[in-house]
Amino acid sequence: MTSDECAAKPPQRTQVGIVGAGPAGLLLSHLLHLAGVDSVVLETRSRAEIEATLRAGVLEQGTVDLLRECGLGERMLREGFVHQGIELLFDGSRHRLDFAELTGGRAITIYPQHEVIRDLVRARLDAGGHIMFEAHGVEVLDFDTASPRIRYERGSVSRELVCDYIAGCDGFHGVCRQAVPAAARSEYARSYPFGWFGILVRAAPYSKELVYAHHERGFSLVSTRSATVQRLYLQCDPADHPRDWGDERIWAELDERLATRDRWTLPRGEIFQKGVIAMRSFVVEPMTYGTLYLAGDAAHIVPPTGAKGLNLAVADVQILAAALAERYTTGKAHTLQQYSENALERVWAAEHFSWWMTSMLHRFSDDDPFGHRMQLAQLRKVIGSSALQTALAEQYVGAPLPGTAAYLKASPPRGRNRRSIDRADSSNLPG
């Protein structure tokens, strides 16, 4: 542990115990801090690891607005790229969707997830926040009571943190969702018969905006990370391994799938990272049990085609932080009890959009020419209809976040929001 990570002895009590230092857990901790609510974040990996994990790139307008409003926008606004549209490539031609025009000036920002993580970690540590990195063997306990506990090990020392609430922000493979009794949760899932093979290339940007390409050999996506690093994806077999994809095969496949009548090709660059990503849709309902609240990938997964996962995690914790802030400020639990219902509305809309984009753009089976024709008909309809273009654009840039950060302005200065919760008013407890 560095002094940076946790200056004092690990706390034994906090208001909100947060499992997972991904975007959901860290942003929740930051928003709660701004609302005067204490939290402790427990993360199984090291700071270096979480700051180096490459994942999302696309931030919705509402995500950008929230990060800016809560003081996290400086580097994002300086280093991120604002994109005012995307392109759909099919049947040898590129077609631009102008988001700014279709959505009244809304846009997306390309700013890598690990940079968001770095900004969040820095902000929490600068504010004296507690992030317990390398906390192993995390167990969430007693969350069917008003005094839930989190047990964990750090070094070889076993510790316990008593909380008012636990936020399960530990991603799809975390322990929090699994800790909810099976009979108390319903899970809805779909896995797709393909994966994405993702690479990072040292090259200048290949396109001004992201290109989503439909091809009979499979989907591909041209994205970017910076002026010198580009992110490309190819639909692949989910069982593929990076060793199956030599550089020559990658470039040949990209040449074929991205070929246009005006002979667009990608100049070669050094490929310095390769990986295979599974494609899955998943939702658990409800997103709460007792004093345990699930947020982000712990509660739902989308295939990356709609670029929604990180943005949904942000929306969840915005709703949850506002509800917790209200709970501590007014003593009322009503909004908190509505958390799952409120969050799930946006979750299902994003599930539908991600499934629709995935279904429209990927090859589903080797011998389905009818399916291929249906996809082309759908893509032509989108391009030919301003109503469909608008529908796609609105969903891609994302609906505004509910009541964006209004509670930040309303909340009292830090330290004055310590109203203890009324134990008798634990109406979310099971039984």
Ligand code: RFL
């Ligand atoms: P995370 O990021 O998985 O963080 C969970 C954290 O919890 C820790 N953890 C534990 N800690 C303590 N105890 C335990 N038992 C623990 N178990 C796990 C983990 O180490 C981790 O640090 O979940 P979170 O915070 O909900 O954030 C979700 C996003 O990471 C995810 O939805 C996005 O990356 C999805 N996604 C995209 N989302 C977008 O909005 N826009 C995009 O452009 C976009 N592109 C993508 C993506 C995801 C991708 N992959 C790799 C699946 C592109 C790709 C390729």
Ligand code: PHB
């Ligand atoms: C990315 O840049 O990683 C990215 C962009 C758009 C997506 C998915 C991933 O839909």
